[in-house]
Amino acid sequence: MESDHRKPRKTVQARSQKTREKILLAAERLFGKKGLHSVNSKEIAAEAGVAVGTFYNYFPDKQDLFLEVFERHSMEVGRVLDGRIRDEVARGGGGREFIYGLVKAVYEAHSLSPDFHRQAEALKYSDASMAVRRKQERKEAHAKSVALMAGFGDKLRITDHEAAAEIVGLAVESVVHELKMFGSEVSEFRMLKELADMLTRYLFRDDT
Amino acid sequence: MESDHRKPRKTVQARSQKTREKILLAAERLFGKKGLHSVNSKEIAAEAGVAVGTFYNYFPDKQDLFLEVFERHSMEVGRVLDGRIRDEVARGGGGREFIYGLVKAVYEAHSLSPDFHRQAEALKYSDASMAVRRKQERKEAHAKSVALMAGFGDKLRITDHEAAAEIVGLAVESVVHELKMFGSEVSEFRMLKELADMLTRYLFRDDT
Amino acid sequence: MESDHRKPRKTVQARSQKTREKILLAAERLFGKKGLHSVNSKEIAAEAGVAVGTFYNYFPDKQDLFLEVFERHSMEVGRVLDGRIRDEVARGGGGREFIYGLVKAVYEAHSLSPDFHRQAEALKYSDASMAVRRKQERKEAHAKSVALMAGFGDKLRITDHEAAAEIVGLAVESVVHELKMFGSEVSEFRMLKELADMLTRYLFRDDT
Amino acid sequence: MESDHRKPRKTVQARSQKTREKILLAAERLFGKKGLHSVNSKEIAAEAGVAVGTFYNYFPDKQDLFLEVFERHSMEVGRVLDGRIRDEVARGGGGREFIYGLVKAVYEAHSLSPDFHRQAEALKYSDASMAVRRKQERKEAHAKSVALMAGFGDKLRITDHEAAAEIVGLAVESVVHELKMFGSEVSEFRMLKELADMLTRYLFRDDT
DNA sequence: CATGAATGAGGGTTCATTCAT
DNA sequence: AATGAATGAACCCTCATTCAT
Incomplete structure (x- = not known):
């Protein structure tokens, strides 16, 4: 009787969505723990509590699954980060205070699935399609930085905003990475x- | 007695050494181009112009070969870097000038096999044994930084030398990486x- | 709920069981013909009419497959032998007649896959884990012999039942082996x- | 100067013979310890203290080396056995005593390189060319047995000398094997x- | 004769992916 | 849509044997 058409559709779609979700979460856990290359489809299916075939019903292949997990992760990090930045902007503290707030914002954003984050980071170096995405991410981060800086007008000591945005972004990223990935x-x-x-003294005339 | 052995022995050893070298170089090229996981033993052998078996006569396995290439690469980078640093120290420029020299030194050191370097970097995230080596490298870099700072005495503005060494190291590393690995x-x-x-303003009282 | 699973499940399991069986039988044939070391996984798969991967879906490795074939073979031999012995005991013939019956029982039990039996025998000499199993087998055979002897009470001429059981077992085994394995x-x-x-005269006072 | 012809020839041959011997002995040790299939040419060469190439200068291949070791071993066992039998015959003890002497003779003959013996035994089951040699051995043993029996004339109880020779041979062999190979x-x-x-009661009218 | 580096066919095993049920 | 058995290309590594020195 389940084969009657109309009503169950929605339910089925809901179930479908759930299965998809289960697989994505399982993948995030496993990729984080062992890396893309050390996780096989059987494991993913098992961790998700579905059959291998089911996994392939939802994702064309393993790489694709990874990318989707990555996309979700990135967006989540982005959302969290944007939220925190908005908070900081709203609070409207002075230079140093603001910078510190931003740094902590990045730090907290990186606290989401740091294991998966680490593995994704690795692939950005060795995998072509990941490198592309990395490029995009940096671009967005860059734009965000420039926009934020613009808000400070004369208070800034720097002149080459473009380069400064890159430098600052990289410095923050690398320190936070180090702390999250390898500790210190x-x-x-x-x-x-x-x-x-460092950032305050670099960016502002009055570095207090 | 039995002195008819000497000469050929040496020749053979020389050939042996050459073969080893051929394999190491081939591996560096291939690992750089494709990463550890995407290169197989047949490829390495072919690129080196030897048979698979020959490869395994010299290295117990692929991972081991990678590590040896890495070790050589690291040492080479270290040598170059140390040399450049010594030069800068000898030149004895003022604060900003000196820092710029150091930054350029790191940049040049990273110009050796940047492709391989990138892949090695990737593994530091996902491979346990590489992570260990990374740790060591950072420790040494840290020590070096602290030592260099000490030389500046009162001129320094920073107080937490330990943390500063880490921060500075990471910032330099990340910027140089970015330039070398992904361009800008x-x-x-x-x-x-x-x-x-940035570094000058951070580190020195008189940031000119 | 979700009851649409039951039936196909069973069918699948049945197929699974059949594949397993096909592999075991193919292995028995091939191991018997060529010995463990001279058969490779591809051959086994081909003989079973499956892909190599399928073979590894069912058995962790070749050695393990061999052991399972061996186990099955041993149990089968044991079953046949026990059956025949019970028949002989039931018939209740006198000494010589009974002994002859037992000898023939062992002979018949050895008629199952004699080729495989031969190869298994070989491994008992050279392979540690097979040697262990051999030891166990002998122990069981020993116990069986002692029990049978006990049934004859005073009629026995021998005094050292333990040693006698060993000797008799070995003699029977070796002769049957010889006939089955190498002919005569x-x-x-x-x-x-x-x-x-020989056995009658050895064991009984009245050796007719 | 060593290339002058006449004199060194003998010396060289002697050295040659020594090298051959070293290899044979090394092989016997290794084959005994690990079996034909688990020993590789490098190991043999190393154990013999020569280069792999040297090993192949003396023996066409590994199998051949094994066979030669086996041949030597067999002959040695045969020599020892014959000697002990001659002693027993010379001593001229009565039936039971004589039989016991023979049994011990076989036992002692099997004490030569029992490890190698075990591995050779294994190959007789699985290797065609070894099976052939086994057949020959049994034939010779058979002939020996028949000849010995003939010496006892009327004292013998058995009538089918041919079959008896086989049975007796197998029984002795199997018991001695068991003791030497696996213990008891x-x-x-x-x-x-x-x-x-057992043998005495089987063979002689007067079994004391 | 001795050497040991070089060879490469071959073996065991894995795993992403397909597909009949 | 779910299942999981089946597939086989591909991989890592071994080792008997050869041959230039």
């Missing part, structure tokens, strides 16, 4: 404080 | 200049 | 008769 | 005693 002998607090100091 | 919309010159500016 | 210039009938004579 | 829960002494008892 120095405490996170000291690291983030120094990072904020 | 902004010219290298502008990027390196801004980087030097 | 002398007819099987004469061989088995003499064997029975 | 029952002491060797008891085992050999029972074996001798």
Whole structure:
């Protein structure tokens, strides 16, 4: 009787969506734990509680699944980051305070599935299609930085905003990465404080 | 007695050494182009102009070969970097000038087999044994930074030398990486200049 | 709910079982013909009419497959032997007649896949894990012999039952082996008769 | 100067012979320890203290080397056995005593390189060319047995000498094998005693 | 004769993907 | 839509044997 047409459609779609979700979550966990190359389709299916065939009903192949997980992850990070930035902007603190807020915002955004994040990062180096996406991400980050800077007008000491946006972005990214991915002998607090100091002195005339 | 052995022995050893070298170079090229996982033993052998078996006569397995290539690469980078740093120290320029010299030194050191470098970097994220080596490298870099800073005494503005060393190291590393690995919309010159500016303002009281 | 699963499940399992069986039978044939070391996984798959991968879906490796074939073979031999012994015991013939019956029982039990049996025998000498199994088999055979002897009470001439059980077991085993594995210039009938004579005279006071 | 012809020839041949011997002995040790299939040419060469190429200068291939080791081993066993039998014959003991002497003779003959012996035994089951040699061995043993029996004339109880020779040979062989190859829960002494008892009762009218 | 580097066919095993049920 | 058995190309690695020195 389940083969009658109209009504169940929605339910079925809902179930479908759920299955898809299960697979994506399982993949995120496993890719994070072991990396793209060390996870096989059987494992993913098993972790998701479905059959291998089911997995291939939803995703054309493993690489594609990875990319989708990555996309979701990126968007989530983006959303969180944007939210935090908006908060900081709203608070409207002075230079140093603001910078510190931003640094912490990035730090917190990176706290989402850091394991998966790490593996994705790895692929950006070795996988062509990931490298493309990385490029895009940087571009967006760059635009965001430039826009933020513009808001500070004369208070800025820098002149080459383009280059500065890149430099600042990379510095923040790398420090946060390091802390999240590999940890540090120095405490996170000291690291983030120094990072904020560096950026403040670099960016603002009055570096207090 | 039995002295008829000497000479050929040496020749043979020389040939042996040459073969080893051929394999290492072929591996560096291929690993750089495609990454550890996408290169197979047959390819390496073919690129080196030897048989698969020969490859396995010299290296216990592919991973091991990669590590040896990596080790050589690291040491080479280290040598070049140390040399350049020594030059800069010898020249004895003032703060900003010196920092710029160092930044350029790191940049040049990264110009050795940047493709291989990129792939090695990728593995540091996903491969356990590579992560270990990464840790060590950072430790050494950290020590080097701290030592260099010490030389500046009162001129330094920073107080938390430990954290600063980390931050500075990561910032330089990440910018140079970005330029070498992925290029940049902004010219290298502008990027390196801004980087030097940032570091100078961060580190020194008198940031000229 | 979800009851649409039941039937196909069973069918699939049945197919699965059949594939497993096909592989086991193919393996028994090939191992018997050429020995463990001279058969490769591709051959086994081909003989079973499946792909190599399928073989590895069912057995973790070649050695394991061999052991399973061996286990099945041993159990089958054991079953046949026990059946025949029970028949002989039931018939309740006198000493010589009974012994002859037992000898023939062992002979018949060894008629199952004698080729495979031969190869398994070979491995008992050279392979550690097979040697272990051999030990166990002998122990069981020993126990069986002792039990049978006990049934004859005073009629027995021997005093050291333990040793006798070993000796008798080995003698029977070796003669049957020889006949089955390598054949003999002398007819099987004469061989088995003499064997029975020997054992009868050895075991019983009244050796008729 | 070593290229002058006449004199060194002998010396060279002697050295040659020594090298051959080293290889044969190394092979016997290794084959005994690990079996034909688990020993590779490099190992053999290393154990013999020569280069792989040298090994192939003396033997066309690994199989051939094995066969030569086997041949030597067989002949040695044969020599020892014949000697011991001659001793027993010379001593001229009565039936049971004589049989016991023979059993012990076989036992002692099997004490030469029992490890190698075991591995050779394994190959007789699985290797065609070894099976051939086995056949020959049995034939010779058979002939020997028949000849020995003939010496006892009327004292013998058996009538089918041919079959008896086979049976007796197999029984002795199997028991000795078992003791030497796998050991036994029952002491060797008891085992050999029972074996001798069995044979004596089987063969002689007056079984004391 | 001795050497040991070089060879490459061949073997065991994995795994992304397909497809009949 | 779900299943999971089946597939086979591809991979890593071994090792008997050869041959230039």
